Amino acid sequence: xxxxxxxxxxxxxxxxxxxxxxxxxxxxxxxxxxxxxxxxxxxxxxxxxxxxxxxxxxxxxxxxxxxxxxxxxxxxxxxxxxxxxxxxxxxxxxxxxxxxxxxxxxxxxxxxxxxxxxxxxxxxxxxxxxxxxxxxxxxxxxxxxxxx
Ligand code: HEC
Numbered sequence: 001x002x003x004x005x006x007x008x009x010x011x012x013x014x015x016x017x018x019x020x021x022x023x024x025x026x027x028x029x030x031x032x033x034x035x036x037x038x039x040x041x042x043x044x045x046x047x048x049x050x051x052x053x054x055x056x057x058x059x060x061x062x063x064x065x066x067x068x069x070x071x072x073x074x075x076x077x078x079x080x081x082x083x084x085x086x087x088x089x090x091x092x093x094x095x096x097x098x099x100x101x102x103x104x105x106x107x108x109x110x111x112x113x114x115x116x117x118x119x120x121x122x123x124x125x126x127x128x129x130x131x132x133x134x135x136x137x138x139x140x141x142x143x144x145x146x147x148x
Contacts, residue, residue, distance in 0.1 A: 022088035030079040031089045037075030044068045049136070052129055059123035066113075066120035073113040077106060090148045098145070105142035112138045 024032035048065050051057055085096055095102050112135035119131035 024088060026084075026086070030081055030084045031086065034076040034079035035088075035090075037072070037079065040072050040075060041069065044072060045135070045139075048132060052125075052132055057125045057128065059120075059125075062128060063120040063123070066117045070113055070117050073110055092146055092148055095146050102142075102146060105138070105146070109135070109138045109142065 024030075044065050048062060048069075051062060080091070080095060080102075082096070085091060085093055112131075116128070116131040116135050119127040122128075
């Protein structure tokens with residue numbers, strides 16, 4: 001039996017590194033959790049942008065997506081605890097050095113999600129479009145100092 005298991009034990013790390021990902025091995029995996037939470041945000045945010053860019057605004061669909069995003073907006077933040085700046089994070093040290101600015105950017109984002117949801121509820125593309133752009137701006141504004 002051990003002879004059979006050995007090759008699997010050898011292959012598994014290779015498979016993991018083939019994905020190009022460093023594993024978050026810390027208890028509770030805060031880095032992995034916040035990255036997953038951001039990916040979930042992106043997965044609901046991006047299709048809204050596609051609709052607007054391709055001029056296929058669908059008010060019902062957009063509203064659903066905005067609601068989904070509102071449900072995800074609080075996801076990442078509790079996973080930025082002290083001492084959680086380690087690989088595989090893409091966060092910069094400034095997250096912990098400038099907590100007030102980080103909190104401000106987060107607040108801007110949270111308000112932006114609420115504003116987008118309110119705009120989506122009006123079903124007016126003319127309101128949805130600037131709200132979407134403002135929210136996209138808030139992602140950029142935080143990523144610039146706080147994400148590599
Ligand atoms: C308040 C700051 C802040 C805001 C606002 C913000 N992000 Fe981020 N984002 C980060 C930080 C910091 C990281 C790096 C997390 C890590 O790797 O530990 C990140 C990482 C990500 C990642 C990469 C996840 C991964 O697996 O590497 C995606 C995708 C992302 N953000 C999308 C978005 C989108 C889309 C928005 C806006 C709708 C947004 N973020 C708003 C700070 C922010």
